[in-house]
Amino acid sequence: MTKSVAGRPGPPWVRPSSSSVRRVAAVAGAVVLAGTAAVWASGAAYAAPRLPTAAAADFGDCPSLPDAVDPTRWRCEVHTAAPRLTLGKVAVSLAPITMTHAEGPMPDGSKGQVWGAMHSSPTAIPGGLPGAPAGDRAAVLGLAIQPEYGGRSDFYTGQLSLRFRLTGPLVPHSCTIGADAPVDFQLKRSGPSRWVSQDPPVIEFSAYDDRFTVPAAEHCGPLTGPLNRRLGLPATEGNLLSYDASYTFKTYDQLPPRGDDQTQKGGNLAY
Template sequence: MPNSTADRPVLSFARRSGVLAAGVAALVGITAASTPGTAHAEPTATTVSAADFSDCPPLPSGVDPTRWRCEVHNASPKLTMGKLTVDLAPITMTHAEGPLPDGTDGQVWGAMHTTPTAVSKGLAIQPEYGGRSDFYTGRFSLRFRLLSPLLRHGCTIGADAPVDFRMKRSGPSEWLSQDPPVIRFSAYDDTFTAPAAEHCGPLTASLNRGFGLPAASGNLMTYDAVYTFKTYDQLPER
């Protein structure tokens, strides 16, 4: 057993490079073509009609609670960024919207919940709220955390500048239920820029090459969702 620094075995540069290459290959699945995730069930009227309104945010001062509603929506997103393609786990988002005292449209962010999705052996991806949302126009931002024992904690696509989406409706909304209100819609964005992964440690550069990031074009987010809502006078007092 080595008992001094001089006695300890040192990996050669070639061997260290081989270890890193093997790690990247394991993460991106060798082909670097697409990385299909686990299939997830699309949201239904039943799941959203039993929505949890506990994430409804406090209202702005001076607004009418009867004209403000808290919306909870469940979505099944499918994402392509560079060479990475994955069916993400369902996402639940909560926000409030309604008229401000001056008559303009107002919104308040509530919360977002989801779980990691496996994209290859040893690698998972999890969306996180990116700090910006506008549900009137379909704009919101996300970061995508990459989870693996081979990557540093904090390894994220869009870590410093989140991915900005401008979702467009694929068609008209459909009312699935009037009481409770349940509405289904589909949207997509094929114009966003996919940034590089950051803060991933020694594998950062190779990981980005394997996934084709950053990618200025060829990216796609499709978004099938259902949502329900209650006006604030219908919510239990806190």
């Protein structure tokens, strides 16, 4: 995947319109986590919900940097999103997710990205296992969905892979949509980015993907067939991820020192 130069202006989808904010962007480096809102595609814009501000951001998941890079030119970015997901027959507003990654120039001048971490929690699927009101009334019939990092990301181009774990009292822990091959998203901008704050930097954006395909759930034991019929999987069309997000960032020289000396140790480049 790509690697990046931190000192140039951000990509078009994150460049603010005012000259003062452009100056902030130039000093701070390319505002790249909004790269998940990759541009050049139109879509209906919608108002982003109020998300946690930079003051509430936790930089504890900032990854270790590759060897021989300049920590003053690498940023750790913390990104909180409130996704809405339609896959197959199911439409849910997912619980907020938080993703952390680092980016900056490699020693050879190419662009680098290092994955940090993703945190999420389950969201109940209305109707539970049977897909009927009884599923909401009986706890044992409950069914929930939880997004997990799928092992691939490119925040410059808006590419992201996720798996979706299905949970419930009767559902095996291994039951997952995209267990063997994750769901691949190519996010596109659905509205302009907005700077909420310049110091600390806080940017909001919205993105979407309506062209991804969803595989069948796997490793669900005897519930595999019934669950896939219940959820309408696999689904090759009619799927939608709407993605409202807020993010902030710090360069590595602004981060407090850690015991593992994270500014010097190598990390895993994001794919």
